[in-house]
Every structure is written in C-alpha cells, then in structure tokens.
Amino acid sequence: MxxxxxxxxxxxxxxxxxxxxxxxxxDSGATSQRPETVISAETDFVGADYAAVHRGSSVATGEATWAFETARERVAAFIGAGERELVWTAGATDAINMIALGISDASLGLGSADLALSAGDEIVVTEAEHHANLIPWQRLAARTGAVLRHVAVDADGLWSLDGMRREVSPRTRLISFPHVSNVTGQIAPVADIVGLAAEVGALTVLDACQSVPHMPVDFSTLGVDFAAFSAHKMLGPTGIGALYGRAELLDVLPPARTGGSMITTVTMEHAEFLPAPNRFEAGTQPVSQAIGFGAAVDYLASLxxxxxxxxxxxxxxxxxxxxxxxxxxxxxxxxxxxxxxxxxxxxxxxxxxxxxxxxxxxxxxxxxxxxxxxxxxxxxxxxxxxxxxxxxxxxxxxxxxxxxxxxxxxxxxxxxxx
The missing domain is CATH 3.90.1150.10 (Aspartate Aminotransferase, domain 1)
Known part of the structure; x- marks a missing residue:
C-alpha cells in the first residue's frame, strides 16, 4: 500500500x-490519535464489564480480570515477550524509574546482589536521551556512588557506536539508550550495543517509546534486558505504559511500588512478594486503559x-x-x-x-x-x-x-x- x-x-x-x-x-511523537476501535474497547468495558481485578471471587471480578490479563497477553505478544515479562506501568517514564529504583534497592541489599551497584561502577547513556531516560540514572548514580557516563552527540545531534565503545569499560554495569531518538529520528544499532554490553557483563535498558509504534520490534530477538514504551504514543490511552524485562531479572528486581495485590505474605515485620509481573503492580490497576492498550496493538497488528x-x-x-x-x-x-x-x-x-x-x-x-x-x-x-x-x-x-x-x-x- x-x-x-x-x-x-x-x-x-x-x-x-x-x-x-x-x-x-x-505531533504523533508526543501523543498519537486513537482509532474508534480503541475508544470503543475502553468505553464498552467501562460501561458493561467494569469491576476490580485480582480481588475477590465474583463473576464480575473474574470477567474483568480475564479481560485485563488477555490485554497483557496481546501487548506482550506484540513485542515478542511472554506474559510474565510485561508489567503494566503508569507510562514509560514510570517504567524506567521502576528499573532504577529497583536497582537502587538491590544496591541496599534488598534484592539480588547481581543487580547491585557499588561506588565506581559505571552507567552509560547518550547525550540524546529524553529526560525520562537520564534523570533516573542520575539519581541512581547519586544513591550508589556509581559514575554516570555519556556518549556525546555531534553537530547534527547524532551519537555513534564508536562513541559508545569509547565510553563502555569493564566497570560498566548498565547501558541505557533510545531505540529511536525523539528529536532526531536516529535509529540505534541495538544488536551491536547488546553485544557490547555482553562483553563487559552490563545490563541493557531500551527506551522504545518511538520504535514500538512505528516498526516491527521483538525484544527477545533484540536481546535487551529491559525496555519501556507507552500506550499513548501507539494509538492507545494515556496513563498506561509497559515495562518489559527478562523473566529471570524481573523475578529478582525489587519492586519500586509496594502495597496491596503484589504480596504473598505480610507480617508486621516482613513482606514477601509475588512473582513478576504482579510483584510490580501494587494498588488499583489501570484496567480500562489496559483494555484500550490491547485494542491499540490489535489495530497496529491488523495493519x-x-x-x-x-x-x-x-x-x-x-x-x-x-x-x-x-x-x-x-x-x-x-x-x-x-x-x-x-x-x-x-x-x-x-x-x-x-x-x-x-x-x-x-x-x-x-x-x-x-x-x-x-x-x-x-x-x-x-x-x-x-x-x-x-x-x-x-x-x-x-x-x-x-x-x-x-x-x-x-x-x-x-x-x-x-
């Protein structure tokens, strides 16, 4: 066509x-328009099937939970993930902060030592980052004593793989970068950067806000450890996004938000958390938004x-x-x-x-x-x-x-x- x-x-x-x-x-890079199928999916659910999810044993709760989790399955499949590898978030900004805060807690001894950062460890980003993929790492470096390094851009606002190679060292523990720059439209060589990270044992975080809505993206094939994207940039509702993470990493990443619906056992002194993705989804969930998100990926998949x-x-x-x-x-x-x-x-x-x-x-x-x-x-x-x-x-x-x-x-x- x-x-x-x-x-x-x-x-x-x-x-x-x-x-x-x-x-x-x-201005679709900021917020995209929504097709009627997305609007009607959300409004139909609110009008006819609205109920709490994962709470209680009523038929209404069961039907709402089924719709909520089916939407997760469809969004996960759209980006090449298993349903346990997709966490609902308040947006991509929230998703990246969840990763950074989880690693911060792990560095305090509240999670896997494999995720912990120490003084002198390095985090590498690019000078082309959206603030949402920069400030959380600034804060993480300040909390842990890690060093935040960046790959400089040239006169056209572009960064290079060679520049990334110069900044990555044996002390690098995490590389976070945009799949597509929201300013220049530059498309990153993801596979090369994942390979570079593997050489030094670093985690990779991909800001995929400007890629998932516009091109085929399969996170498992790309090999990134974590990724974040938002519904409102891909024909869906505001107020919801997604965190992708490899299942084995999500299961040991400390949850950044705590409260109801994400626990197994709570005493007055201690709490134990559910496996991913539920361990990251404390409180009341964006249920109707998830339904709209599922409809948005259905629409894109149909194209x-x-x-x-x-x-x-x-x-x-x-x-x-x-x-x-x-x-x-x-x-x-x-x-x-x-x-x-x-x-x-x-x-x-x-x-x-x-x-x-x-x-x-x-x-x-x-x-x-x-x-x-x-x-x-x-x-x-x-x-x-x-x-x-x-x-x-x-x-x-x-x-x-x-x-x-x-x-x-x-x-x-x-x-x-x-």
Missing part, C-alpha cells in the same frame, strides 16, 4: 479527523508492522526532501538518504521555534516546539528549541506538502531575509 493511500484510507478509523477534516496532525514501517519510511523521505529544499531551514539528525524514523526536527534561521510553531498552527499544521524533554541534546546543538514534525499511520503526503508550504513562508512572514 502506498504512503498516500495508507494514511488517507486510515483516517476514516480516527474520530479526530471527522471532527477536524482539514487538520494536519504532525502489519512491516507495512507501517514501509509507509513511514516514505513519509520520512518526503519530510527530509521537503525540509532540505526549504531555504533557511536546517534539518537535525541523519543526513538525507540515511535511515531515520518519520521524525524531522528543524531550526529555522532567524526565527524562534515557538514563533514557527504558532505560525504553522495558524495554518492548521500541528507540530511540536521546544526542547522535547531533551535539553542536553539541544544544548549540544547550541539552540534552546527545535520544531518537530512526527508521523503515524494516518499521516500522508498531503500532510507533508502542507507542512512544507507553511514552513517555506515562515521567514518571509517574520521579515528574515539574510
């Missing part, structure tokens, strides 16, 4: 476009993730071509012709990114402006903010053309002639 036809055909599945028929929505990737490769090519032929606009990230996700961040000479965003919005083109929760990357680029266009399954070439037309008018509108 062509780039134009997949995006245009699928618009009928999304109520947003019925309400905004002329919209150009190019075929190889076809989704092919469609978005065409969008990425069109975005790059559009930006590079626009005078006074600089493209960040991979060079034209190089592999990238369907993300294009740009700098418009002489015009602040926020002014560009307002100009585009006035012309019906929704994009993202700011530092995209990646201040170190923008600091390395020497700018406070960029303008980002990001695509999904409903994006087509007409969207790219309207984006390019509006982008080409920005500098004239603001009187920038140099």
């Amino acid at each position: 062509t780039t134009r036809s997949l995006g245009r055909l699928r618009r009928t599945d999304f109520p947003y476009y019925a309400a905004h028929p002329d919209a150009v929505y190019l 075929g993730m190889s076809d989704v990737r092919s469609h978005e490769e065409g969008i990425a090519e069109a975005l790059v071509e559009t930006v590079t032929r626009t005078p006074g606009v600089r493209l960040i990230g991979p060079a034209p012709g190089d592999e990238r996700a369907a993300i294009a961040s740009v700098i418009v000479d002489g015009v602040h990114a926020h002014d560009v965003g307002q100009f585009l919005d006035d012309r019906g083109v929704t994009i993202r402006t700011g530092h995209h929760c990646a201040q170190p990357l923008h600091r390395a680029l020497g700018v406070p903010a960029t303008v980002r266009a990001s695509a999904s399954v409903y994006t087509d070439l007409d969207d790219v053309a309207r984006f390019g037309e509006a982008l080409g008018e920005v500098r004239d509108y603001f009187g920038v002639t140099a």
Whole structure:
C-alpha cells in the first residue's frame, strides 16, 4: 500500500479527523490519535464489564480480570515477550524509574546482589536521551556512588557506536539508550550495543517509546534486558505504559511500588512478594486503559508492522526532501538518504521555534516546539528549541506538502531575509 493511500484510507478509523477534516496532525511523537476501535474497547468495558481485578471471587471480578490479563497477553505478544515479562506501568517514564529504583534497592541489599551497584561502577547513556531516560540514572548514580557516563552527540545531534565503545569499560554495569531518538529520528544499532554490553557483563535498558509504534520490534530477538514504551504514543490511552524485562531479572528486581495485590505474605515485620509481573503492580490497576492498550496493538497488528514501517519510511523521505529544499531551514539528525524514523526536527534561521510553531498552527499544521524533554541534546546543538514534525499511520503526503508550504513562508512572514 502506498504512503498516500495508507494514511488517507486510515483516517476514516480516527474520530479526530471527522471532527477536524482539514487538520494536519504532525505531533504523533508526543501523543498519537486513537482509532474508534480503541475508544470503543475502553468505553464498552467501562460501561458493561467494569469491576476490580485480582480481588475477590465474583463473576464480575473474574470477567474483568480475564479481560485485563488477555490485554497483557496481546501487548506482550506484540513485542515478542511472554506474559510474565510485561508489567503494566503508569507510562514509560514510570517504567524506567521502576528499573532504577529497583536497582537502587538491590544496591541496599534488598534484592539480588547481581543487580547491585557499588561506588565506581559505571552507567552509560547518550547525550540524546529524553529526560525520562537520564534523570533516573542520575539519581541512581547519586544513591550508589556509581559514575554516570555519556556518549556525546555531534553537530547534527547524532551519537555513534564508536562513541559508545569509547565510553563502555569493564566497570560498566548498565547501558541505557533510545531505540529511536525523539528529536532526531536516529535509529540505534541495538544488536551491536547488546553485544557490547555482553562483553563487559552490563545490563541493557531500551527506551522504545518511538520504535514500538512505528516498526516491527521483538525484544527477545533484540536481546535487551529491559525496555519501556507507552500506550499513548501507539494509538492507545494515556496513563498506561509497559515495562518489559527478562523473566529471570524481573523475578529478582525489587519492586519500586509496594502495597496491596503484589504480596504473598505480610507480617508486621516482613513482606514477601509475588512473582513478576504482579510483584510490580501494587494498588488499583489501570484496567480500562489496559483494555484500550490491547485494542491499540490489535489495530497496529491488523495493519502489519512491516507495512507501517514501509509507509513511514516514505513519509520520512518526503519530510527530509521537503525540509532540505526549504531555504533557511536546517534539518537535525541523519543526513538525507540515511535511515531515520518519520521524525524531522528543524531550526529555522532567524526565527524562534515557538514563533514557527504558532505560525504553522495558524495554518492548521500541528507540530511540536521546544526542547522535547531533551535539553542536553539541544544544548549540544547550541539552540534552546527545535520544531518537530512526527508521523503515524494516518499521516500522508498531503500532510507533508502542507507542512512544507507553511514552513517555506515562515521567514518571509517574520521579515528574515539574510
């Protein structure tokens, strides 16, 4: 199916476009639109089958629990995991924090010594991280005395495998990196980094927020130890994400959240926890959101993730071509012709990114402006903010053309002639 036809055909599945028929929505990297099947799955459950899960023995509880756990099975299968390897979280940010806090507790002697960090051990990240995959490791290093190292980016905001090799040492215990940069669209060489980690016995954590919605991803094949992704970036609800972890690691990772529904035995002095995934799911769960998450992966699976990737490769090519032929606009990230996700961040000479965003919005083109929760990357680029266009399954070439037309008018509108 062509780039134009997949995006245009699928618009009928999304109520947003019925309400905004002329919209150009190019902010899917922040939050994607939802198809009717996802919306109705969640609302139908709330209306007809809503009940507590894993609590009590009633028929209502049993039916709700079945729906909740079936959704887990479908999301797990979508990313190549067993159902015990997928934990519901409040989002990808929560998932990464759960890993960091669990390792912190293990370092205090509350979990497996194999996960513990000591003073002088090293954590390696990249300068391109979203803050959610940087600040938790800063805090973990501060708690344990570990050293946080980073792979620098170049003038285009890109980091390299060679740069990663230079930062990894025999003291490296954990490498955390983005599968796809939310700013540049750079796609990481995951298998190479997993191999590098194996050489020094380090764990790997993959920020997969910008990859799972847009390309075939199988975590077991990739070989990463942990990964995190969010439903709201992949046609699903807000307020829920997922933590993937190899079963043997999840079973020894201390839970970051404690309370009801995740224990086997509690005394006044001691608590014992259930196996994964339940040991990480304290309290009342996001049940209806999980149902919507399951429906979202069903929708994506029905499209075929190889076809989704092919469609978005065409969008990425069109975005790059559009930006590079626009005078006074600089493209960040991979060079034209190089592999990238369907993300294009740009700098418009002489015009602040926020002014560009307002100009585009006035012309019906929704994009993202700011530092995209990646201040170190923008600091390395020497700018406070960029303008980002990001695509999904409903994006087509007409969207790219309207984006390019509006982008080409920005500098004239603001009187920038140099």
